[in-house]
Amino acid sequence: MSPRSSTEVRPLGVALLGSTGSIGRQTVEVLEAHADRFQVRALATGRNAAELEAQARRLRPAAVSxxxxxxxxxxxAGTERWRGGEALERMAVLDDVDIVVVGTGGVVSLRPVLAALRAGKVVASANKETLVSGGHLVMAEARARAGERAAVDPHDPLATPLAWLRPIDSEHSAIWQCLVGERRSAVARLILTASGGPFRDESAEEIAAATPERALRHPNWSMGAKITIDSATLANKGLEVIEARWLYDVAYDAIDVVVHPQSVVHSAVLFIDGSLKAQLGTPDMRLPIQYALTYPERLPSSAASLDLVAAARLDFRAPDEARFPALRIAREAGRTGSRASAALIAADEVAVARFLDGTLDFNxxxxLLEAAVRRFGEGDDxxxxxxALVALDGEVRAAFAAGPVEAA
Ligand SMILES: NC(=O)c1ccc[n+]([C@@H]2O[C@H](COP(=O)([O-])OP(=O)(O)OC[C@H]3O[C@@H](n4cnc5c(N)ncnc54)[C@H](OP(=O)(O)O)[C@@H]3O)[C@@H](O)[C@H]2O)c1
Known part of the structure; x- marks a missing residue:
């Protein structure tokens, strides 16, 4: 029940779920750059056999799935293939695993994350479902582990929930970095920055005619297809608002979104004395991935550091929820509760897949998000x-997999 600190001599054992994706590959780069600190014990992926084989040859994990x-x-030799629906959970609780990194999309990692936290493993997660659907479950476990540490030593770096459920998303990593050393009672507002996506300056008519090809051209970040489309609709920012509510235990009314086209300020925290702290950097996910792995330490990184003179100017403006209604829909789902936000994120996966395969227009x-939240998100539970979350995910996907989607 006690992960060791990254300063100890034995390398920290890592299980990496989603190792062949955008986050997964960048995590592998960071792990290889600090091979003296980390030993990969397990890798899990979906379909990309060739990349998994190549990673296994380089990293020599005990298990892959x-x-x-x-x-x-x-x-x-020395690497076993694990099969079956429980393979990821088994990897997450391996004795010599200290940190589980989650780079999968979807609900597939929810059970492994919960199992890992219960077994006293640190979880570093980029996955949205972990918090958007399962925030009420995973944060309870993270708080419990932090409480156990605080009872022994309140100054232990692992005595905070964020040290157990470490965000990889650049915005949430930025807020985490701003909060280190601060009291929760000193926080007035969280400010999530959004690039605004490729359509931020386009008219409603141009947005309505958006094609997958245009939507996939993110101005600043190179990411997987799903999150790139989510950035174009601002659904991604809506999901991040819900994640922030769980990670930092703040009310929805205290979370602002600000469009910042340069993606240099990754997010910020306003404190009660009026002071605003922000974290700035180049748009490179290897930075937040590495911080999540090495917290509370910082290590050199191969990511380029920010040159303020070259950045020259930073612009900020309010988001336009009329052109980008997904932001409002997500906030409302979050306020309704975890059932509604779970319906929202399941619906988003279907909607993005349908937009990409041409069976749904951009708007x-x-x-589809609003229709799914109305139909599946309401209710007492x-x-x-x-x-129930996994069942709900399946119901939403089945309901919207095909056919026209009328306005809710
Ligand atoms: N990309 C970014 O910069 C970024 C930034 C912030 C947050 N995020 C979030 O991080 C998550 C991952 O994003 P991504 O862009 O890296 O996605 P991605 O490129 O689509 O990668 C997803 C990974 O999950 C694997 N996978 C799929 N089904 C699986 C299963 N049943 N078991 C195990 N692995 C499975 C995929 O394997 P195969 O490729 O082998 O099929 C792939 O390795 C998402 O929730 C996203 O919103 C991403």
Whole structure:
């Protein structure tokens, strides 16, 4: 029940879920750059067998899992293939795993995250569902682990929930970095910055005619397709508002979104004395990934550091919820409760996939989100258990997988 600090001699054991994706590959880069500190024990992916094999040859994990179980794997000696629906959970609680890094999309990692936290492993997560659907479950575990540490030593760096459930998203990492050393009671507002996506300066008519090709051209960040489309609709920022509510235990009314086209200020915290702290950097996910792995330490990074003179100017403006209604829909779902936000994020996965395969127009994405939240999000059980969340995810996907989507 006690992960060691990253200053100890034995490298920290890492299980990496989603190792072949955008976050996964960048995590591998960071782990390889600090091979003296970290030892990869387990890797899990969906379908990309060739990349998983290449990673296994370089990193020599004890176990790997490929969700596509029909595909054969050519693995090095000493690496076993684990099969079955429980493989990720088993990896997350391995004795010699200290940190579980989550780079999968979807609800597939919810059970492993909960199992890891219960087993006293640190979780570093980029995955949205972990908090948007399961925030009420995972934060309870993170608080419990932090409380156990605080009872022994209140100054232990692991005596805070954020040290157990470490955000990788650049915005949430920025807020976390601003909060280190601060009292919770001193926080007035959280300010999440948004690039505004590729359509931030386009008219409502131009946005309505957006094609997948145009929506996939993010101005600042290079990311997976799903999150790039989410940035274009601002659904991503809405999901981040919900994540922030859980991570930092603040009311929705105290979380602002500000459009900042340069993506240099990754987010900020306003304190009660009027002081505003922000974290700035180049748009490179290796920075927040590394911080989540090495907290409370900082190590050198191969990511370029920020040159303020070259950045020259920083612009900020309020988001336009008329052109980008997904932000409002997400906030409302968050306020309704975890059932509504779980319906929202499941619906978003369907909506983005349909937009990309051409069966839904761009404005169909927020239409589908609103319809799903109305149909599945209401109800008394706004703190569903994990089985209910997984069932809800399946229901929403089935309901909106095909057919026209009318305005809610
Ligand atoms: N990309 C970013 O910069 C960024 C920034 C902030 C937050 N996030 C969040 O981080 C998460 C991952 O994003 P991403 O852009 O890295 O996505 P991505 O490129 O689509 O990668 C997803 C990863 O999950 C794996 N996977 C899919 N199904 C799986 C299963 N059943 N079991 C195990 N692994 C499975 C995929 O494997 P295969 O490729 O082998 O199919 C892939 O390795 C999302 O929640 C996203 O919103 C991403």
């Amino acid at each position: 490929l969700a596509d179980e029909g595909t054969q794997l050519d693995l090095p 169909g994405i927020p239409r 706004q703190a569903p258990d994990i089985a």
